[in-house]
Amino acid sequence: MLYNLSLKNIKKSFKDYAIYFVTLILGVCIFYLFNSMDSQTAILEVTSRQSEMIDLLEQILSYISVFVSFILGFLIIYASRFLIKKRNKEFGVYMTLGMSKRKISLLLLIETFIIGLISLAFGLLLGIVLSQITSIFVANLFEANMSKFTFNFSKTALFKTILYFGIIYFIVMIFNTIIINKNKLIDLLQASKKQEKIRIKSxxxxxxxxxxxxxxxxxxxxxxxxxxxxxxxxxxxxxxxxxxxxxxxxxxxxxxxxxxxxxxxxxxxxxxxxxxxxxxxxxxxxxxxxxxxxxxxxxxxxxxxxxxxxxxxxxxxxxxxxxxTYAPVDYQIVSINQNVRVTEFLEDTFVKENTKDNLVVSEYYDENFDYAKSLGKVYEQIKQEYSYIQFDSPVYIMSEADYNKLARLLKIDTVTIQDDEYAIVSNYNTDIYESVLKSNSTMIIFNHELKPYKKLINGFVNISGNPANLGFFVVSDQIIEKDHLKYEILSGNYNSKDQKIIDKLEEKVKKFHTEETLIKDTxxxxxxxxxxxxxxxxxxxxxxxxxxxxxxxxxxxxxxxxxxxxxxxxxxxxxxxxxxxxxxxxxxxxxxxxxxxxxxxxxxxxxxxxxxxxxxxxxxxxxxxxxxxxxxxxxxxxxxxxxxxxxxxxxxxxxxxxxx
Amino acid sequence: MAKILKVKNVEKYYGTKTSLTKAINDISFEVEKGEFVAIMGASGSGKTTLLNCISTIDKVTAGEIYVDGENITKLKGNKLNKFRRDKLGFIFQDFNLLDTLTGYENISLSLAIQNVPYHEQKERIEDIASKLGITKILNKYPYQMSGGEKQRIASARAIITNPSLVLADEPTGALDSKSSKQLLNSFEYLNKDLNSTILMVTHDAFTASYATRVIFIKDGKIFNELNKGELSRKEFFNQIIDVVTLLGGEMNDAL
Known part of the structure; x- marks a missing residue:
């Protein structure tokens, strides 16, 4: 009988439950969607690097899911409290008819159970349908190829959703029981008559x-x-x-x-x-x-x-x-110490045959010219503003000829300077060197006093996903003291679009002098x-x-x-x-x-x-x-x-x- | 005198063909301008149904009701709302004040709906408030007022728009005897001095004795009618009691 009554109650108040249902279904659906990454990514062709990322994503999402289930739990408890409040009079009538509080709690329990079951079923159904569509989106995000479009379904996500929402509904049931047991009959019956106390604030x-x-x-x-x-x-x-x-x-x-x-x-x-x-x-x-x-x-x-x-x-x-923009060449190898010449890389016949545009440039250092010095007159001012910068770190210097060769390869601006001029190339926190140029500071580099070139050059040497070049200096070729070599930088492009050759080239880059510290980027x-x-x-x-x-x-x-x-x-x-x-x-x-x-x-x-x-x-x-x-x-x-x-x-x- | 209300052969049935309840069974009467009419009857006699039909909250099964010469049983939708807005004022047993609004705002809302500008609203409310002795409670909220005060605010709201007819449904039903007397004195004042036409439904003989005419209803039909004429209120009350005794049954609770 109780079961029939609860079923009728749900049918009767379906309209009132509409928002509750929509919210539950959406909650379940989204929970499933984000936890079914394993099946959505299973159909992707991924490299080891990509699968690492996917594993990381799954891990992060599973942590967030715990947090999300807390939010949803609170939401559902809040919502069900509203619905109970609305039905106070109904419960009051049940009680005057002799129904015990325990029975009413049981009635609510059955109702919550049915609603939970229905919303779980619909939410999961919606989630499974939507996950077919989102897997395309996932493939797109990871820039991975989808091998074939197949139906995907995640058992673990299904069980996880059922478990988490099961726990939430269980807690809701406990809360409902507590609320019912706390209520007095008179309050229940007169709930609607109670005049709203308006809090009037001064x-x-x-x-x-x-x-x-x-x-x-x-x-x-x-x-x-x-x-x-x-x-x-x-x-x-x-x-x-x-x-x-x-x-x-x-x-x-x-x-x-x-x-x-x-x-x-x-x-x-x-x-x-x-x-x-x-x-x-x-x-x-x-x-x-x-x-x-x-x-x-x-x-x-x-x-x-x-x-x-x-x-x-x-x-x-x-x-x-x-x-x-910031990774315009296919590979780059930078040697830090003098034991390894980057040109060795090109001696490999496979590499020689399958690469083009290869270019070696050098960066030099002047032990008397550090970051602080490179700021000229505005040093004190910058120090105040950017407290996190290491001011005693070295600043690198490139010759005009090297820079312009590299610039043409990287498709960035070239520069022509006078013998007594220096230029600054930077694309990150550019306002620092802008202010240096504005202050018209002269610099002493390799014992030459140099004047600033008229404007900052927007550019970089090392390829990366985003601008990261705080700045380096370009000076005339004859000023450079060749024994102050710091870096040798080899950049180049692959000759082929064939994925197999690219994979092999990637491998070659990775294997090149693994015993030495080299910076390699592709x-x-x-x-x-x-x-x-x-x-x-x-x-x-x-x-x-x-x-x-x-x-x-x-x-x-x-x-x-x-x-x-x-x-x-x-x-x-x-x-x-x-x-x-x-x-x-x-x-x-x-x-x-x-x-x-x-x-x-x-x-x-x-x-x-x-x-x-x-x-x-x-x-x-x-x-x-x-x-x-x-x-x-x-x-x-x-x-x-x-x-x-x-x-x-x-x-x-x-x-x-x-x-x- | 002009006829404000004309109820002609009104019938109201509830239920289906197999189980029919005749709540109103062929009732006809008229109310003239400036009258204060009370309708008396036991619970279930059909008096509230009658009031609901006149106030267009409910629809008649047969018959016609004219207010100010207009047949209101034919009105629909927004014309109904407009009719209620312009012609009727309501007073209920449970006051029906909006609890988020102050007394003043409760009254002013009916004027605002009629697009009365602010300054005129203010003037009219202050005028009626002083007449009904509610000036001091105008800025209070309903929950800060006593039952009698609430009902007087409700009365002010009902007549502020100068309606052709004020309908009151058991206005003293939720009041103690002192507040009832105060309210009924206000009604008398509205009727005699402001010339409001009032139609009041009650089952309380004392309340009815303030009216100028009492119509008794039993089982959906008019049972009797009393005119106050030149009688004092006390004598009129005794006459009402006589009819109530005659009506017998449940009406005894009116004593």
Whole structure:
């Protein structure tokens, strides 16, 4: 009998459960998707390097899954609490009919079990279907070839999903039982009659707190943007200060913003006393005031999501484009000591036959010319700004002829200098040497006094995935003291597109003088590790981002819907005093819209400053703009958040509708 | 005198063909401008159904209802809302105030819906508040008010738009006797001094004795009708009690 009753209950309240179901199914689906990497990558043709990356990704994702399951667990417990609250009267009636609390708990247990089973089944089904599509995306991210398109299915992910969600549902059951046992019959029966206690805050306090919160947020914003250099003079843990300021500021903001803005709006009499505006503003005010903490958490979650997704997409985008620029040759071998001549590499007949454009250049050093000296007049100033730089490290010098030969091969700018001039080549933290050139400092290199060339040359010597050349000097050939040789650099291209030959050449590079310390880089290796890195970053960003987005939108939607059920009577009153349906729907829309936009708009403001900080960090990778990443992020945001908003509005419209 | 309300052969059936309940069985009556009419009857006599039909919350099965000469049984959708907005004022047993709004805002909302500008809203509310003695509670929230205060705010909301007809459903049902008296005095004032037409449903003889005319309903039909005429309230009350005794049965709880 209990089983029948629970089944009927679920059927009856399916509409109310809609958001709950959607959230559960999405949660299960995404959990499966990200844990089924093993089967999605199994069909890929991968090199050992790629499979290392995939193993690493799987490992990271499995750690994150634990964290994600905590978030989903909290979300599901929160959601089921809402649903129980809604059904208080029903439980009260059961109790007056003589049903024991134990039986009611059992009833809920069965319901949770059924709902869990259904959502798990649908979520897994959706996950398995989607994983067929995402495997293409995965192949693309790893730049791997898909051998053939076959159906993929991960048993481990399936069991893992069932296990994790099983545990979550079990905890939900325990929570439900506790809640039921704590309730008193009188409270259950009169739950709907209980008048809402409106927490009225003194508007004076609201105004004061509002200004304090703005001040806190402002100073946190300042610290991570304009004041970032000052901030990081100290330990990295100082970052906790703006984080704490931002968090407390956000909470205070939401605590006071409703009272504050209501005070202002109620002074705009014509706006406030027009149509149903009074009602709308008061509704939002009470809604925000009753969930300050939840709304703050949602806002911060959205903020983290936006930063995470934008950074992830930016890094992915950047790596895909930067390799062509910063790794324009197929291989490069750099000898550090004089025992090995890099030209030996070309003596191998296979190498000789299958490579072209081979070029050897040299870099020299002057023991009297270190990094500090190379900064000329601006040394003190730079030292203040960039405290982390090693100022006694050597600076390398290349001859004009060598540089121009290399520049033509690497497709970077060549340079023509006078005998008494020096040029600086740099592509990372370029503002340091820009300021050196601007200061018009003369340098003494190999005992020659040299004047600066008119501008900084944007270039590099060593190939890599991103700009990493802090700077080296180019001087006239005759100035170089040949006995001060530091590096010999061999660069070249492969002659063939044949993968087998390329593989063999890669092998040759790897095997060349393994006993000596040589720096060896190939474009292929750089590509693979960049792809692996971007794949990992993208996956983590997407996984956490989507989970955060779903969680925050689901909480907002559930709160709005359960409020709507409580507020049914209010809409009835509005109809009685003559408000027409159009106005009522407009009032509902405005309410839902502002309620959804409130945490989002603050999160977006946070994000603008947060991303400035991300940009500052990403600058070390050579990324200067994060705009590209933010477009995709906003598409994601609008999609998920928008879907929840629309479902919520339509459901609430349905709830308050009255049929005559 | 102008007829504000004309109820003509109204019937209201519930249920299916096999189990039919006649909640209202052919009722006709009229209310003229400036009248204060009470409808009395036991639980289940059909008085609330009748009120719901007049207030267009419910639809009649047969018959016609005219308010200000307009047949309201034919109205649909937004015309219904517009009719309620312009012609009717409501007072309920459980007050039906919006608990997120102050007393003032509860009243002003009905004016705002009619697009009355702010300054006029303010003037009219201050005027009615002083007349009903609720000026001091205007800035309170419903949960800070007593039952009587809430009901007086609800009354102010009902008549602020100068409706043709004020409908009151058991207005004293949730009030103690002192608050009831205060409220009924306010009703008398609204009726006599502000010339409001009030139609009130009640099962309480004391409440009904404040009206100028009482219509008794039993089992969906009009059972009797009393006019106050020149009688004092006490004498009118005794007459009502006589009819209630005659009605017998459950109506005894009206004593």
């Amino acid at each position: 508007s004076m306090i609201s105004v004061i707190l509002f200004f304090i919160s703005v001040l806190m947020l402002g100073s946190a914003y300042y610290m991570v943007t304009a004041g970032v250099n000052d901030l990081l003079k100290y330990d990295v843990s100082i970052l906790l200060v703006p984080i704490l300021l931002g968090t407390v500021g956000t909470i205070l903001f939401f605590y006071s913003v409703a009272g504050m803005s209501l005070k202002i709006i109620s002074k705009c009499h014509n706006l406030y006393s027009k149509k149903l505006n009074t009602f709308v503003f008061k509704q939002i005010n009470s809604k925000i005031n009753t969930m300050v903490i939840s709304i703050s958490i949602i806002c911060l979650m959205l903020f983290v999501t936006l930063c995470l997704l934008t950074s992830a997409f930016t890094i992915k985008d950047y790596f895909n484009n930067s390799i062509n 474009r292929y290796e750089i590509e693979i590790s960049a792809a692996g890195l971007t794949a990992i970053i993208t996956f983590i960003g997407l996984y956490l981002g989507i989970i955060f987005l779903i969680s925050s939108s689901a909480i907002l939607a559930l709160k709005e819907l359960s409020d709507c059920i409580d507020d049914k009577k209010k809409y009835k009153i509005l109809r009685q005093i003559g408000a027409d349906e159009k106005e009522i729907n407009k009032a509902l829309f405005m309410q839902t819209f502002i309620f959804f936009m409130m945490p989002l708009s603050i999160a977006v403001i946070h994000t603008i400053f947060g991303l400035k900080f991300c940009e500052w960090i990403l600058k070390s990778l050579g990324i200067t703009s994060i705009l590209n990443g933010s477009y995709i992020t906003f598409i994601f945001l609008i999609l998920i958040y928008g879907i929840y908003f629309i479902i919520t509005y339509l459901c609430s419209k349905n709830i308050i509708r009255e049929r005559i």
